[in-house]
Amino acid sequence: MNAQFGNYRESDWFGPLLITIGAIIIVGWMKPSFLSSFNIQILLLAISVNALIAFSQMMIIAIGQMNLSVGAIGGMAAIAFAGMMEVWHIHWTLAAFLALCIGLVAGITNGILVAWTGISAFVITLATLSVYKGINLGITEAQPFYNIPDTVKSLGNDTFFGPLPWMILPTIVVAFGLWYLLRRLPLGRFILAVGGNSHAAELSGISVTRTVIAAHAISGLLAALAGVMLVGRLQLGQPSIGDDWLILSFAAPVIGGAVLTGGKVSVASTLLGVVIVVIINQVLVLFNIDPYLVQVVLGALILWAVGMNRWREVRTGKNEQRVSA
Amino acid sequence: MSEFVFEAKGLCKSFPGVMALQDVNMKLSAGSIHALLGENGAGKSTLIKIVTGIHKHDAGDVFVDGAQLELHGPRDAISKGIGVVHQERNLIPRFSISENMFLEQLSSHPLRSIDFEILHLKARYWLDMLELDSDPKTPVQKLSVAKMQLVEIAKALSLNSHILFLDEPTASLTPHETKNLFSILRRLRDDGVCMIFVSHKLEEVQEICDQVTVLRDGKNACESRSMLGLDRQDIVRLMIGRSEQIPIWEARDRTNTKPVLELNKASTSIGHRDVNLTVHKGEIVGLYGLVGAGRTELAKSILGKYLVVSGEVLVNGKVATINSVADAVGKYKIGYVSEDRKSEGLVLMHSILENVGMTVWQRLSKGVAFLTNRAIRSQTVPFINKLEVKSPSLEQHVGNLSGGNQQKVSVAKWLAAGVNILIIDEPSVGIDIKTKAYLHELIRELSDEGTAILLITSDMPEMITLADRIVVMNDYLVMGELPNTRDYTEMSEGIMQLIHDAEETAESFVQVTS
Numbered sequence: 001m002n003a004q005f006g007n008y009r010e011s012d013w014f015g016p017l018l019i020t021i022g023a024i025i026i027v028g029w030m031k032p033s034f035l036s037s038f039n040i041q042i043l044l045l046a047i048s049v050n051a052l053i054a055f056s057q058m059m060i061i062a063i064g065q066m067n068l069s070v071g072a073i074g075g076m077a078a079i080a081f082a083g084m085m086e087v088w089h090i091h092w093t094l095a096a097f098l099a100l101c102i103g104l105v106a107g108i109t110n111g112i113l114v115a116w117t118g119i120s121a122f123v124i125t126l127a128t129l130s131v132y133k134g135i136n137l138g139i140t141e142a143q144p145f146y147n148i149p150d151t152v153k154s155l156g157n158d159t160f161f162g163p164l165p166w167m168i169l170p171t172i173v174v175a176f177g178l179w180y181l182l183r184r185l186p187l188g189r190f191i192l193a194v195g196g197n198s199h200a201a202e203l204s205g206i207s208v209t210r211t212v213i214a215a216h217a218i219s220g221l222l223a224a225l226a227g228v229m230l231v232g233r234l235q236l237g238q239p240s241i242g243d244d245w246l247i248l249s250f251a252a253p254v255i256g257g258a259v260l261t262g263g264k265v266s267v268a269s270t271l272l273g274v275v276i277v278v279i280i281n282q283v284l285v286l287f288n289i290d291p292y293l294v295q296v297v298l299g300a301l302i303l304w305a306v307g308m309n310r311w312r313e314v315r316t317g318k319n320e321q322r323v324s325a
Numbered sequence: 326m327s328e329f330v331f332e333a334k335g336l337c338k339s340f341p342g343v344m345a346l347q348d349v350n351m352k353l354s355a356g357s358i359h360a361l362l363g364e365n366g367a368g369k370s371t372l373i374k375i376v377t378g379i380h381k382h383d384a385g386d387v388f389v390d391g392a393q394l395e396l397h398g399p400r401d402a403i404s405k406g407i408g409v410v411h412q413e414r415n416l417i418p419r420f421s422i423s424e425n426m427f428l429e430q431l432s433s434h435p436l437r438s439i440d441f442e443i444l445h446l447k448a449r450y451w452l453d454m455l456e457l458d459s460d461p462k463t464p465v466q467k468l469s470v471a472k473m474q475l476v477e478i479a480k481a482l483s484l485n486s487h488i489l490f491l492d493e494p495t496a497s498l499t500p501h502e503t504k505n506l507f508s509i510l511r512r513l514r515d516d517g518v519c520m521i522f523v524s525h526k527l528e529e530v531q532e533i534c535d536q537v538t539v540l541r542d543g544k545n546a547c548e549s550r551s552m553l554g555l556d557r558q559d560i561v562r563l564m565i566g567r568s569e570q571i572p573i574w575e576a577r578d579r580t581n582t583k584p585v586l587e588l589n590k591a592s593t594s595i596g597h598r599d600v601n602l603t604v605h606k607g608e609i610v611g612l613y614g615l616v617g618a619g620r621t622e623l624a625k626s627i628l629g630k631y632l633v634v635s636g637e638v639l640v641n642g643k644v645a646t647i648n649s650v651a652d653a654v655g656k657y658k659i660g661y662v663s664e665d666r667k668s669e670g671l672v673l674m675h676s677i678l679e680n681v682g683m684t685v686w687q688r689l690s691k692g693v694a695f696l697t698n699r700a701i702r703s704q705t706v707p708f709i710n711k712l713e714v715k716s717p718s719l720e721q722h723v724g725n726l727s728g729g730n731q732q733k734v735s736v737a738k739w740l741a742a743g744v745n746i747l748i749i750d751e752p753s754v755g756i757d758i759k760t761k762a763y764l765h766e767l768i769r770e771l772s773d774e775g776t777a778i779l780l781i782t783s784d785m786p787e788m789i790t791l792a793d794r795i796v797v798m799n800d801y802l803v804m805g806e807l808p809n810t811r812d813y814t815e816m817s818e819g820i821m822q823l824i825h826d827a828e829e830t831a832e833s834f835v836q837v838t839s
Binding site: 180184185186187189190192193196197199200201202203204205206263264 | 379399400403409411414415416417418419420424428429431432434435436437438439480
């Protein structure tokens with residue numbers, strides 16, 4: 001039993017889970033309105049979109065790279081979604097499908113450029129970030145699309161049961177899907193293998209090129225999904241969607257114990273990371289703290305999380321030292 | 326059907342500026358262990374990379390079971406039963422043993438679920454065959470190096486490899502683990518597997534191999550001839566074109582000179598307890614132990630990388646507080662030649678000059694604001710020349726040099742820094758016989774000039790050639806100390822005795838079944 005508990009304590013989700021529960025209890029006690037049905041709905045809405053953003057980055061962290069263009073892809077998909085509905089008057093489902101395809105293509109483009117040129121993903125996605133954002137601004141001229149169908153608006157804000165919003169459904173499906181992918185499907189294992197040791201993966205006959213492209217494709221798709229959902233939530237096609245995603249996209253996976261060199265990510269802990277970030281945002285609002293402080297707190301949180309990971313590494317380092325000696 | 330399971334005929338391969346292989350032949354028969362020997366740069370690695378589909382050859386043919394083999398990538402080699410266990414470990418650290426073994430065939434399609442139970446069962450079969458008792462669910466990062474290697478062998482066998490290339494499989498194994506590996510290899514041989522054994526350790530080659538192919542400068546120095554009637558000197562002659570000269574140095578006793586480095590009941594944050602150790606001026610003290618005994622870690626603790634939590638470190642008789650490697654080098658003149666040249670010792674993409682100069686920048690920039698190339702040259706070139714680093718120019722990237730020359734550069738770096746104490750960790754890993762002998766002379770010469778040297782090596786003959794005293798470590802403790810009489814049998818027995826005593830009492834020792 002004790003050993004079992006020790007195992008839990010060593011796992012990545014244990015720390016974030018304790019923090020989440022602790023935060024909910026403390027904040028709920030200080031501000032009972034925090035646990036009101038309405039506030040829970042607000043929290044879940046924020047978690048739904050932010051989780052997708054975090055998952056989008058998480059898939060790239062899994063292969064040991066980074067994707068700076070997550071926000072730009074999301075923004076491009078969002079204005080494409082809103083624009084197609086307003087300008088072409090097509091049904092929202094078709095528009096959403098096409099917007100997701102745009103995200104997929106943008107992700108695949110990232111993946112192909114990274115895998116074929118061998119240039120670091122940092123540089124490639126920095127460049128594509130600029131390209132995608134440029135396309136976004138070129139189309140919208142920085143003006144939002146206002147004409148959003150009512151169905152989309154209500155799906156973006158209404159609940160289907162108690163405080164549970166419709167928006168949480170795609171996120172739940174994605175979370176389970178990714179968990180299954182990374183645990184049970186060879187493709188997911190290939191992604192983690194390439195992140196863990198790409199040389200070894202290649203020598204085992206895994207196509208590193210295809211795996212990298214697949215990870216970027218998934219990342220692009222998830223970023224686009226987040227963008228599309230945010231259009232429903234905000235009830236307009238805002239060109240600035242995605243501009244502030246970058247820090248969050250790294251913060252949540254890192255809080256969840258992801259290793260930035262690749263090979264180790266966790267869907268559950270990343271989700272908890274998102275919950276923590278969302279709660280912090282809420283707390284600052286509830287206690288009337290300057291919203292600009294959010295950035296500061298988020299930055300501090302990343303440093304703390306990285307520090308914790310590092311500390312754990314050093315603490316268990318002796319054993320690993322012995323293995324690698 | 327051919328009588329040979331594998332045949333390479335007239336293989337040629339050139340890289341820009343180098344003819345790596347020229348008309349190389351090799352014939353392998355089933356149920357044999359075949360040595361592939363040659364100095365560094367002789368073309369062994371290139372040959373392995375060609376037959377395993379990593380490099381494409383320019384000319385020549387490869388036959389497996391008499392049928393010509395078209396090689397376009399690793400998959401072609403794997404599908405024809407050619408397996409390879411590379412020198413460096415090629416495993417995904419966080420993945421389980423079974424997943425690592427079946428990595429590219431986890432299930433029938435990338436989007437079809439993996440049945441881990443079946444994977445574990447399949448893995449179990451091969452692990453049993455190699456008498457590896459680890460649970461297939463164990464992440465490989467928790468295994469010892471020797472076990473990781475067995476996992477790689479199991480992986481190759483599970484792909485129905487009947488031709489298995491083993492590139493320096495014993496490089497990081499202890500004598501005990503090596504013995505265990507050999508008994509497994511012999512069993513595989515009796516089961517009809519054909520193995521190609523690459524090693525720099527000729528004792529091992531003589532012990533286990535039936536046939537030998539020697540490469541010299543990319544050509545066959547001998548082609549699949551029987552080991553019968555070949556003695557060590559014959560093999561060496563084939564490899565380097567002349568016989569080996571083993572220096573027989575007088576045993577010497579330097580304990581009467583001034584102690585330069587002393588550890589007094591030192592314990593470290595990573596688990597060393599009450600370590601006592603003294604190195605005198607001009608003395609070579611050997612630190613022997615099995616892999617994982619904590620030798621490299623002790624060296625790094627002396628250098629200030631890990632914390633010394635109790636006890637004292639004395640340099641030149643005075644208590645030294647070494648908080649960082651910069652302290653160790655700058656204040657106390659201690660240098661460290663890493664066992665891992667490529668990742669810790671050298672900046673591969675920088676030039677020779679920049680690498681050797683790294684340690685003198687700080688000193689040279691004192692007072693003046695910037696470094697002149699001339700100042701750096703005057704401080705470094707004498708040492709580079711002294712060690713006879715062979716390179717067309719000092720601007721050459723270190724990554725392009727041979728292993729031996731890289732090692733010379735990493736030693737030159739510390740000579741330029743003017744260190745009084747030099748810790749040398751596994752100096753001859755991946756270095757050929759000729760360069761090794763040269764390095765040994767160099768280390769001896771350094772000590773004669775007064776440098777105190779702490780030598781860490783797992784190569785027993787090297788230890789006995791070089792060390793004046795041998796300190797034996799096991800599981801982060803010093804087990805004892807022996808003056809080196811330079812009598813191989815006597816010394817190796819003494820050393821193994823010290824380790825053995827410790828092992829009997831320590832139950833926690835990772836047991837590899839023998």
